[in-house]
Amino acid sequence: MNDIEGKVIIEPERYEFRAAPFHQFELARRDFFKILGAGIAVFAIAKDAFATQETAPGHRSFHNEELPKDISAWLHIGEDGSVTGFTGKAEIGQNIRTALAQTIADELRVPFESVRMVTADTALTPFDAGTFGSRTTPTITPQLRRVAAAARDILVEAAAKEWNVAPAGLVAAGAKVTDPVSGRSLKYAELARGKTLAQNLPAEDPITPATHWTIAGKAIPKVDGRAFVTGRHQYTTDLRPVGMLYGKVLRPPSFGATLTSFRQDETKAMPGVFVVRDGDFVGAAAPTEREAQAALGAVKADWKEVPQISSKELFDYLKRNAAAKTDNRFRTQKGSVEEGLASAAHRLDATYTVAFIAHAPLEPRAAVAQWADGKLTVWTGTQRPFANRDELADIFHLPESSVRVIVPDTGSAYGGKHTSDAAIEAARLARAAGHPVKVVWTREEEFTWAYFRPAGVIEVKSGIAGDGTLTAWEFHNYHSGMSGIDTPYVVANQRTEYHTVPLILRSGSYRGLAATANHFARETHMDALASAAKMDPLDFRMKNISDSRLRAVLEAAAKSFGWPSKKTQAGQGFGVACGNEKGSYVAAFAEVAVDKNSGTVRVVRMVEAFECGAIVNPDGLRNQVVGAMVQGLGGALFEAIEFENGRIKNPHFASYRVPRFRDVPEIEAILLDRKDIPSAGAGETPIMAVAPAIGNALFDATGVRLNNLPMVPNGLRSA
Amino acid sequence: MAKPLELEVNGKRYPVSYPADTPLLYVLRDELGLTGTKYGCGEGQCGACTVLIGGAPRRSCQIPVSAAAAKPITTIEGLEKDGRLNPVQEAFLDAGAFQCAYCTSGMIMSSVGLLQTNPNPSQAEIVQFLQGNVCRCGTHPRIIEAVQQAAKLLQEHGR
Numbered sequence A: 001m002n003d004i005e006g007k008v009i010i011e012p013e014r015y016e017f018r019a020a021p022f023h024q025f026e027l028a029r030r031d032f033f034k035i036l037g038a039g040i041a042v043f044a045i046a047k048d049a050f051a052t053q054e055t056a057p058g059h060r061s062f063h064n065e066e067l068p069k070d071i072s073a074w075l076h077i078g079e080d081g082s083v084t085g086f087t088g089k090a091e092i093g094q095n096i097r098t099a100l101a102q103t104i105a106d107e108l109r110v111p112f113e114s115v116r117m118v119t120a121d122t123a124l125t126p127f128d129a130g131t132f133g134s135r136t137t138p139t140i141t142p143q144l145r146r147v148a149a150a151a152r153d154i155l156v157e158a159a160a161k162e163w164n165v166a167p168a169g170l171v172a173a174g175a176k177v178t179d180p181v182s183g184r185s186l187k188y189a190e191l192a193r194g195k196t197l198a199q200n201l202p203a204e205d206p207i208t209p210a211t212h213w214t215i216a217g218k219a220i221p222k223v224d225g226r227a228f229v230t231g232r233h234q235y236t237t238d239l240r241p242v243g244m245l246y247g248k249v250l251r252p253p254s255f256g257a258t259l260t261s262f263r264q265d266e267t268k269a270m271p272g273v274f275v276v277r278d279g280d281f282v283g284a285a286a287p288t289e290r291e292a293q294a295a296l297g298a299v300k301a302d303w304k305e306v307p308q309i310s311s312k313e314l315f316d317y318l319k320r321n322a323a324a325k326t327d328n329r330f331r332t333q334k335g336s337v338e339e340g341l342a343s344a345a346h347r348l349d350a351t352y353t354v355a356f357i358a359h360a361p362l363e364p365r366a367a368v369a370q371w372a373d374g375k376l377t378v379w380t381g382t383q384r385p386f387a388n389r390d391e392l393a394d395i396f397h398l399p400e401s402s403v404r405v406i407v408p409d410t411g412s413a414y415g416g417k418h419t420s421d422a423a424i425e426a427a428r429l430a431r432a433a434g435h436p437v438k439v440v441w442t443r444e445e446e447f448t449w450a451y452f453r454p455a456g457v458i459e460v461k462s463g464i465a466g467d468g469t470l471t472a473w474e475f476h477n478y479h480s481g482m483s484g485i486d487t488p489y490v491v492a493n494q495r496t497e498y499h500t501v502p503l504i505l506r507s508g509s510y511r512g513l514a515a516t517a518n519h520f521a522r523e524t525h526m527d528a529l530a531s532a533a534k535m536d537p538l539d540f541r542m543k544n545i546s547d548s549r550l551r552a553v554l555e556a557a558a559k560s561f562g563w564p565s566k567k568t569q570a571g572q573g574f575g576v577a578c579g580n581e582k583g584s585y586v587a588a589f590a591e592v593a594v595d596k597n598s599g600t601v602r603v604v605r606m607v608e609a610f611e612c613g614a615i616v617n618p619d620g621l622r623n624q625v626v627g628a629m630v631q632g633l634g635g636a637l638f639e640a641i642e643f644e645n646g647r648i649k650n651p652h653f654a655s656y657r658v659p660r661f662r663d664v665p666e667i668e669a670i671l672l673d674r675k676d677i678p679s680a681g682a683g684e685t686p687i688m689a690v691a692p693a694i695g696n697a698l699f700d701a702t703g704v705r706l707n708n709l710p711m712v713p714n715g716l717r718s719a
Numbered sequence B: 001m002a003k004p005l006e007l008e009v010n011g012k013r014y015p016v017s018y019p020a021d022t023p024l025l026y027v028l029r030d031e032l033g034l035t036g037t038k039y040g041c042g043e044g045q046c047g048a049c050t051v052l053i054g055g056a057p058r059r060s061c062q063i064p065v066s067a068a069a070a071k072p073i074t075t076i077e078g079l080e081k082d083g084r085l086n087p088v089q090e091a092f093l094d095a096g097a098f099q100c101a102y103c104t105s106g107m108i109m110s111s112v113g114l115l116q117t118n119p120n121p122s123q124a125e126i127v128q129f130l131q132g133n134v135c136r137c138g139t140h141p142r143i144i145e146a147v148q149q150a151a152k153l154l155q156e157h158g159r
Helices: A029-036 A047-053 A096-108 A136-163 A188-192 A225-229 A289-298 A311-320 A337-342 A385-395 A421-433 A443-449 A515-532 A537-543 A548-561 A618-637 A690-702 B024-031 B087-095 B104-117 B123-129 B140-157
Strands: A039-045 A071-078 A083-087 A115-119 A171-173 A176-178 A185-187 A196-202 A245-249 A258-263 A274-278 A281-286 A300-304 A331-334 A346-354 A366-372 A375-380 A403-406 A437-440 A456-464 A470-478 A494-499 A572-581 A584-594 A601-611 A666-672 B005-009 B012-016 B050-053 B056-059
Touching: A029 A039, A039 A136, A039 A188, A071 A096, A071 A136, A071 A188, A083 A096, A083 A136, A096 A115, A096 A136, A136 A171, A136 A176, A136 A188, A136 A196, A176 A188, A185 A188, A225 B087, A225 B104, A245 A289, A245 A421, A274 A421, A281 A289, A281 A421, A289 B024, A311 A456, A337 A456, A337 A470, A337 A494, A346 A515, A366 A421, A375 A385, A375 A421, A385 A403, A385 A421, A421 A437, A456 A515, A470 A515, A515 A537, A515 A572, A515 A618, A515 A690, A537 A548, A537 A572, A548 A572, A548 A584, A548 A601, A548 A666, A572 A690, A584 A690, A601 A618, A601 A690, A618 A666, A618 A690, A618 B140, B012 B024, B024 B050, B050 B104, B056 B104, B087 B104, B087 B140, B104 B123, B104 B140, B123 B140
Parallel strands: A039 A196, A083 A115, A245 A437, A375 A403, A470 A494, A601 A666
Antiparallel strands: A039 A071, A071 A083, A171 A176, A176 A185, A245 A281, A258 A300, A274 A281, A331 A494, A346 A456, A366 A375, A366 A437, A456 A470, A572 A584, A584 A601, B005 B012, B050 B056
16 A cells, blocks of 8 residues: 555455555656746655655755655645646546645635646656545545645745744735735745745644635535536547547457457558557557447457356355455454344344446546657546556556556546556557557447446344344355445444455446445345334434444434335335445435336435535535435446356446436435544445435335345336 | 538538548547547437537437538537527536536537427426436436526526
8 A cells, every 4th residue: 555545544345456566756856847837846745654764864855856756745836826736636526626626725825716736647746546445535635735734834934034034923825925013925926936946744734624724615616617518628538639540449259258360361451550469459540430440340350268157146156156264354253143143132134135237437448548759648537547557567568657647537437447458458559550549448348348346245144132232243245345344333242254256257446345235235134123123223223323423414314304204105115224434424314116016116315414524525525425326326226237158238328227317316415514523535435325225215115125236127026 | 422521510511521321429529529529328328429400409429420411510519609608508517517527518418409499397307308318427416407597597598
């Protein structure tokens, strides 16, 4: 784990792509000012890295030509007063460009409009492991605050020197430093003029508490919003460098197939077409996408296929192929589950399953690659630009300094854009063609050759006392992952275990990772226990929760939802679910309507309360929370990847159903602002409680317990 | 030799050299450089490529360029007039009705089409009309709000 993520432990999610080893930052100080112009630059060095550096004296000097290798954030104040913040994180629709600019403006005491963010460019921004795990807000926000605070100090000192007064009495505000005694002031721009001052600091300075924020905490609209509503914003898929060709890749007929023979006689007469075969890779680049596709159509390729498992045997396979021994990291134990079960008044065993699902970002995986003088530049919509760079360097036998990866603000990812597939394909074709090449995956390629949220089987065994107190909790997750696996409920006797299984389909990160699966199983099970105890599902939860933040989101959402609700019509049902993960808390309530004749299920209303500490931007946060609720509804009700013998059977929007306007219920998002708690990320946790809340409402409506995600891909016929 | 194709896009005429059966989307994006219109699926299932042909919203990935040549085409780039946003664009901006915004061009073009034939749509009519437009970020409630707001703007200002 690199130092940007600090010592925060990201749980060992097996499918989370591992962070790359730490790599050196190559930009020299003189280049930095050449690119940005003169002014003041401040660099934050992660605390741990700084400690390490102290054992290597000389390297850390402010006067060194080279910038330090382990900077986590920096900003620059130009001679015109413009402020630029730099982060290796990528903007993928979660609105960090706005939130981080707000943070800098707030701490530096400058207008929001004067701050610009440079993001996810391996040549300009600090190393970053990737935009995932809800880490941007908790890690980058404080770091940018620290550099901004340090920059403020530098400006104050510069003004003090100018006036020959002590810095202590001077005030930095409104983009200027003022001396309250004499009334004189100097703008930041004036103080930065003519300077090429670079200062490093260990990232420890005090930062402004949320109670004193003036720009952060406000509902500032997305920066560059106008570029999006006018179509002017250029996504990776929109880039067209001069001389660019369009690339296409020949896909094998099934997963794991290998190329046994290859002929391209017929493509040789095609003008302007380059066909590349390199191992099992076959691709074409041509002046138009159509010509590239035609070239691949004319290629003769034979593939050797290997047998693969299919969706219908999936869950048996997961159980049968689980690793015999569980790694200690994947296991927690407290008390004696056996004793807890023995003393229980009610016991419950149940098995839950979750299907593979696809991210289906609307902008497909894409990359534009350009070679010049042996150096490679790639624009690509990825969550991991530095890992992409390292992979490209590795594959093309280049030093990392010869590869630059730039991430244009991207058409969403949801955890699905960690890998560098399109980048490698475009770069391979561009090298052969001697032209820049763009590769844009088709929707079918997206659904087939990307990776999926892993499927899983979850077994739960539990016991409660006569008064509803949990006495035993045993939880086994096979394959889907560790996130959110630990119960937030108070149970003296518990055992939690995650069992690894060899990969079936290419699997990876997904918004919330396994937290959705684990919350679905846990919260569905808790609901069933409430029934067994003949208790109200909310009362039952409250009885077993001590965490005040979890209680608070439940109380807030229950109040707004009107829990307990009285049924006023047939087929109506109400459900609740909650949880906490990655430093934030969520409670969701759902109302469903089931038509018992047709089996049609409709989510009528959802209320969710979410708390992630101090809110940086309530407008962006609301979008993320509501968005997660809508997205979660798809995985809850109908999304599932079907596969048979190495082929995806539903690789289209016509056969893989995603939530559309008609599916979207009346939604209310309640945002609890805890200014006394550091801001946590918010991209993931709001999705976790959606499926179990809906499932529990369906039980309330029908008496049928649905233990498999998706719950009603074909309606509720048996109801 | 057939007469070369010409398209009228956003009030401008363009000669087209791509084959006549090429879907309009690729001509707009790759030949004319109007990349505001997006590829989302190429199957007419997501609405990201929506443009107006003769005023009606159409999926440009499903229409051969030859079939689009007879009528004027409007893309997202053609909505802004003299630096002034179309009320639908303005309403999307005001409502913050986008996250990654990759679906936004298609959503706006569909909504412009809807409001031309139904200047005061009910929520159910908006939902019905936009059912073919996918937003994966889940911004649907704000998109509906934006369309309602745009309808108001259009009525108030007679624009």
